[in-house]
Amino acid sequence: xxxxxxxxxxxxxxxxxxxxxxxxxxxxxxxxxxxxxxxxxxxxxxxxxxxxxxxxxxxxxxxxxxxxxxxxxxxxxxxxxxxxxxxxxxxxxxxxxxxxxxxxxxxxxxxxxxxxxxxxxxxxxxxxxxxxxxxxxxxxxxxxxxxxxxxxxxxxxxxxxxxxxxxxxxxxxxxxxxxxxxxxxxxxxxxxxxxxxxxxxxxxxxxxxxxxxxxxxxxxxxxxxxxxxxxxxxxxxxxxxxxxxxxxxxxxxxxxxxxxxxxxxxxxxxxxxxxxxxxxxxxxxxxxxxxxxxxxxxxxxxxxxxxxxxxxxxxxxxxxxxxxxxxxxxxxxxxxxxxxxxxxxxxxxxxxxxxxxxxxxxxxxxxxxxxxxxxxxxxxxxxxxxxxxxxxxxxxxxxxxxxxxxxxxxxxxxxxxxxxxxxxxxxxxxxxxxxxxxxxxxxxxxxxxxxxxxxxxxxxxxxxxxxxxxxxxxxxxxxxxxxxxxxxxxxxxxxxxxxxxxxxxxxxxxxxxxxxxxxxxxxxxxxxxxxxxxxxxxxxxxxxxxxxxxxxxxxxxxxxxxxxxxxxxxxxxxxxxxxxxxxxxxxxxxxxxxxxxxxxxxxxxxxxxxxxxxxxxxxxxxxxxxxxxxxxxxxxxxxxxxxxxxxxxxxxxxxxxxxxxxxxxxxxxxxxxxxxxxxxxxxxxxxxxxxxxxxxxxxxxxxxxxxxxxxxxxxxxxxxxxxxxxxxxxxxxxxxxxxxxxxxxxxxxxxxxxxxxxxxxxxxxxxxxxxxxxxxxxxxxxxxxxxxxxxxxxxxxxxxxxx
Numbered sequence: 001x002x003x004x005x006x007x008x009x010x011x012x013x014x015x016x017x018x019x020x021x022x023x024x025x026x027x028x029x030x031x032x033x034x035x036x037x038x039x040x041x042x043x044x045x046x047x048x049x050x051x052x053x054x055x056x057x058x059x060x061x062x063x064x065x066x067x068x069x070x071x072x073x074x075x076x077x078x079x080x081x082x083x084x085x086x087x088x089x090x091x092x093x094x095x096x097x098x099x100x101x102x103x104x105x106x107x108x109x110x111x112x113x114x115x116x117x118x119x120x121x122x123x124x125x126x127x128x129x130x131x132x133x134x135x136x137x138x139x140x141x142x143x144x145x146x147x148x149x150x151x152x153x154x155x156x157x158x159x160x161x162x163x164x165x166x167x168x169x170x171x172x173x174x175x176x177x178x179x180x181x182x183x184x185x186x187x188x189x190x191x192x193x194x195x196x197x198x199x200x201x202x203x204x205x206x207x208x209x210x211x212x213x214x215x216x217x218x219x220x221x222x223x224x225x226x227x228x229x230x231x232x233x234x235x236x237x238x239x240x241x242x243x244x245x246x247x248x249x250x251x252x253x254x255x256x257x258x259x260x261x262x263x264x265x266x267x268x269x270x271x272x273x274x275x276x277x278x279x280x281x282x283x284x285x286x287x288x289x290x291x292x293x294x295x296x297x298x299x300x301x302x303x304x305x306x307x308x309x310x311x312x313x314x315x316x317x318x319x320x321x322x323x324x325x326x327x328x329x330x331x332x333x334x335x336x337x338x339x340x341x342x343x344x345x346x347x348x349x350x351x352x353x354x355x356x357x358x359x360x361x362x363x364x365x366x367x368x369x370x371x372x373x374x375x376x377x378x379x380x381x382x383x384x385x386x387x388x389x390x391x392x393x394x395x396x397x398x399x400x401x402x403x404x405x406x407x408x409x410x411x412x413x414x415x416x417x418x419x420x421x422x423x424x425x426x427x428x429x430x431x432x433x434x435x436x437x438x439x440x441x442x443x444x445x446x447x448x449x450x451x452x453x454x455x456x457x458x459x460x461x462x463x464x465x466x467x468x469x470x471x472x473x474x475x476x477x478x479x480x481x482x483x484x485x486x487x488x489x490x491x492x493x494x495x496x497x498x499x500x501x502x503x504x505x506x507x508x509x510x511x512x513x514x515x516x517x518x519x520x521x522x523x524x525x526x527x528x529x530x531x532x533x534x535x536x537x538x539x540x541x542x543x544x545x546x547x548x549x550x551x552x553x554x555x556x557x558x559x560x561x562x563x564x565x566x567x568x569x570x571x572x573x574x575x576x577x578x579x580x581x582x583x584x585x586x587x588x589x590x591x592x593x594x595x596x597x598x599x600x601x602x603x604x605x606x607x608x609x610x611x612x613x614x615x616x617x618x619x620x621x622x623x624x625x626x627x628x629x630x631x632x633x634x635x636x637x638x639x640x641x642x643x644x645x646x647x648x649x650x651x652x653x654x655x656x657x658x659x660x661x662x663x664x665x666x667x668x669x670x671x672x673x674x675x676x677x678x679x680x681x682x683x684x685x686x687x688x689x690x691x692x693x694x695x696x697x698x699x700x701x702x703x704x705x706x707x708x709x710x711x712x713x714x715x716x717x718x719x720x721x722x723x724x725x726x727x728x729x730x731x732x733x734x735x736x737x738x739x740x741x742x743x744x745x746x747x748x749x750x751x752x753x754x755x756x757x758x759x760x761x762x763x764x765x766x767x768x769x770x771x772x773x774x775x776x777x778x779x780x781x782x783x784x785x786x787x788x789x790x791x792x793x794x795x796x797x798x799x800x801x802x803x
Contacts, residue, residue, distance in 0.1 A: 003051045004034065007100075008120035010071035011043050011063060015214050016226040017408060017459025018416055019068070022218070026066050030054055041463035043071075056099065056121065067217025072102050072116040075124050079111050081136040091136055098122055098130060113138065125314050125382070156276045163207040163269040166199045170262035171777075193245030193259060200261035204238050208268040224416035226454040230271060232420070233450035234264040237776060240443055258440065260447075260776070267451055267780035274456075274784025277791075295366040296387055300331035303375070316381050324374045332365045333380035341372030393479045393728070394470060404487060404751060408462055419453040419766070426770045434772075444776065448769035452779040453762050457786040461754035464794035469747030472798050477731035478740045485726040489710050489744035491691045495639055495737065496682065496704075498696040499650035499657060502714050502734060503664060504626040506538055506697075510546025511607055512623035514598055522552060524620040528612050530555040531570050531577045535562060539608060542624045565651060565674035567610070578613045579622070581653075589616040603655030606663065633664045635734035640665070642741055645690075649673060649681055649704070678704040695729070695737050712737055742802050750797055754790045761786040 014020055020038040023045060027036035032053025038045045047059055060070045082088055088106040091113065095104035100121025106113045115127065128138045173190050189195055205212075211234070214227030237260040244259055300313050303321040313331045316322060321337065324330050330343070342354035345367045354370050357363055363376055365385040382388065423446045430442035466483045473480055480486040500506050515524040529547030532540035533554055547554065557570040557577075567580015578585060582599065586592055590613040602609035602623045612619040639646050647668045650657050657671035670681055682704050685692045694701065694708035705711030705725045713725035714732060729736035761782060768774045774782075 004048060005051045006046070006048050007056050007059070007118070009045045009047070009056075009059060009063065009118060010120075011038070011045055011068055012071050013068035013214065013217070014038075014040055014043060016040070016455050018225040018455065019214075019218070020459065021410075022225075023063060023066055023068060026062055027059060030058060030062060033059075039463055040459050041467055056118070060102065067214075067220060070102075070118075073119045075115045075117065075127070076141040077113040077115070077124075077127075077138040078141060079106065079113055079131075079136055079138055082111060090134060091131055094130060094134055095127060098127065101127075112141075153276065153279050156272065156279060159207050160269065160272045160276050163203050163265070163272055166203050166207075167262070167265040167269040170196060170199055170265050173262055193241075193248060196259055196261040197242065197245060200238060200241070200265045203265040203268050204234060207272060208234060211268070211271075224420065226416075226456055228416060229419065229450045229454050230267070232423075233447045233776070234267050236443055236450075237261070237264040237267075237447050240440060244440065260440075260444075263447060263776040266777040267447075270777070270780040270784045271454075274787050277784075277788045295329075297329035297331035297366065301325070314382065316378055318378055318381055320378045322376045322378055324369045324376060326369060326371050326373065328369055330363050330365055330367050330369055330374075330376065332376070332378045333385045334363055334376040334378045336361045336363060336374055337377050338375035339373050341374050342370045344368040344370055390474065390479060390730070393481060394474045403484060404462055404748075404755075408458055408755065411458065415453070415455045415458070415762075419449065422453075422766060422770070423449045430772070445769050445772045445774075447776040448774045448779040449766055451776060452765035452769050452774065452783055454783045455758075455762075456783070457758035457761060457790045458755070460787055460790050460794075461758045462751050464791050465747055465751040465754055465797065468794045468797040469743060469750065472800055473740070473743045476739055476743075476802070477729065477733070477736050478743060479728040479730060480740075480744075481726050481728075485710060486744055486747055488691075489693070489727070489740055490748045492644060492693045492710055492741060494645040494647060494685055494690045495693045495695065495741075496647045496649050496685070496708070497666070497734070497737075498678075498694075498701050498704075499648055499652060499660060500538065500626060501697050502695055503632045503648060503660060503666075504628050506626065508538055508542040508608065508624045508626035510542050510622070511625045512602065512609075513546075513620070514623070515620040516594060516618050519620050522550075524612060524622070525550065526552050526555065527572060527577055527614065527619065528579055528610075528622050530557055530572055531560075531568060531579055533557070534560040534570065535568055537562075537568075538626070539610070539624050540568070543622055564676075575614050579610050582611060585611050585613050585618075588613065590618055591616070592618055594618065595621060600655065603653055604659060606656055606659035608652060608656055628660060628663055629734065632734050635738055636665045638735065638738040639741070642738060642745075644741065647685075649678055649694075651675065675701075676703065679707040682707040693737075693741075695734070696725075712740060739802050743800070746800055747797060750794060754793055757790055757793065758786060 011023065014023070017040055020040040024036050024038040027033055027038075027045065027047060030049075032050040033047060034050065035048040036045060037047075045059075045063070049059075063070050079088075079091060082091065092104055092106040095101055095106075095113065095115055100118040102116045102118070104113060104115045117127075124140050128140070131138045169190050173196070208230075211227045211230045214225065215231040218225045218228055241259040241261045241264070297313050299310050300316050301308050301310050301323040302316060303323060308323055316332050322331060322334065326341070336357050336359050338359060340356070340358045343357050343363060344354045345364060357374065363374070364387070365380075366387045380386070383392070426449055427442050427446045430445060431437070431439065435441040466486060470480050470483070470486055473486070480489075497503055513521045513525050515521050525543075525547050529544045529552065532543045534557060535541075544554075555572050557572045560568065560570040562568045563580070563584070565581075566584040567578060569576060569578040569580075571577075578588060578590070582592060582595075590611075592611060595611060595618060598621055599609050599611075602621065605625075607623045607625045609621050609623045611621055636646055645668070646666050647670060648657060648661050648666045649670045651673055652671060654669070654671040657669045661667070661669045673681060678701060682692055682694055686707075686709070691709045693710040693712060694704045695712045695714055696702075696705055697714060705713060710727065711725035712727045712729055714729045714734070714736070727740050729740065765774065765779065765782060769779055
């Protein structure tokens, strides 16, 4: 049977959107690949495929064949338990068979293993566990080296320094090109063609080799990218300068020619500088993930064999008893087994006050234990914890593509060949008509066009904004499931709010017990609580807790049944007890004539009134109030200010719903809707041509969330409703819905600004260069600055304040 799998590969060697598009097309041509997305900014490819038809090895071979590299992490291990070379072979074979490991080498003499692996498919912990199962022990060596990105930045810095040292003297010679700077002293030696050749050659072929290499790979695979333009432009200037210099040295011409070594060298230097700035700035776009990862505890105190021992958090396993002391971070998700304390959950819920925890309560990893010692039974560890799930959502959002990015990718794909065509036409016009027969003069605008037109900024415009926007959103408690949702949320016109747990706290309390004739409050409450104790509904819990607070003993019930949208019933001491709606009890033969006035009074007060019947006799009314969240009124005001139509959708009765709606400022209410009918109401709104968002709890409202154009699951982060909605609002605050809409609009505005900056450099720069008003080195500086400006503009999203 076909098995669909998903993998992520880190790719090296991409320089612009054309590269990403080329790899994407190549991967999609492989049989068995269902979906392939390449993210230029994160240098990552996400692939969904049929494992019966293809494999990760084929993807790596394809990417390498296309002229790019697949980056692997490297882990070094010490091995114990080996006694001969056969042991080493066994360990090596086991490692090499694991999915995600590209190469594993075991040295028996040194008792070490070196493994290259894809961190998105396998982890060192999984390797350790696999080898442990065959009877040996792996222990990871401490890696004190800098990360790969830091190393790349370091190398790029060295390249720039060397290139700048060699280019500055050449830049100095450029003053001779400008009459108004002729007063500056110029060492005669710098004007010597041999000296200029000696300075320019290392820059062209050592520092600039990366552009030749990239251009060769692109052309070999019948595509064109930024490297092609840079290599063509600088090579034209460099080799034409050699030709002119050689002519002068061989006395073929008597006048000192105007050489262009400085143009090629300075262009390369400026582009290397731009790439350096870009790499540093791009590193900052992933700060949100680093901050989230930084919240995690590094070690845990685990109780094993009756002893407490401190271990790395990666070694904690489900079922372990973890000791958390006051002031320490809780290392994993779990359940309190012993102890009492208050836990600061603000990093997940936004709730500033610590939450009291005792035996049986759930706790979340990365939250902070404030004052008591807790013993916690680990339930979710590693990638299963709430924090890891949040990090995963953010990473996936940053890796995914918005529709506007796909458009930019398509433009980039045809941009380079178009620019080359424009450059050729420009050369012909200059050489034939503007300066007939003067090859050198005709070459200058061509070099400028090739350099100014590099599509780096175009490729960075969208993904950098998506990364920064989704990262900032995560920091304020809004998780976008993908870039497309970050893009589409801006278009929302109507936002539909569930009442319970969204507008209100979702934790109602018992307010009134109104017995019918011949009934007492105690008897009515005892029957109601005895029935509701079998239900997990928030209203049922409020009734049971209210009865227990009054010291009422609960009775046993049989044949409990919950009827969604109607109520609950059960047999208690031979009587059929029902609690539910007016319509349902009347249908079951209960006479409710005496209840109508009281029902209206409770409902007008915003309380939820439930009718109680014993067989066909009316027993009384139980009223429960769900208080409105303190932030709901402010959130509704913000949503209205954003131009949205705010609608409340609830299964509660109309009077209660209207009372709550008036309190928070909602003008339109759709009430008395059964759970299965909520999605129908969303469809009706969409049929009116509206773009609709639904805000609910992510579980009961799943059909409505799925039907809406954008589904927002509101929750407290304990079990993030990732699959139920397009956006998860972790902090349980309706303000987060307003934040989601505003962040989407800010991000899309930022993307449009970036695309404008990217296009303006090209659309203005190309014609200016074509008419000869743009020096090649200025074109190089402008091209480098365009990429840096786009990334820096995207980074502004990381400091957005919405309220």
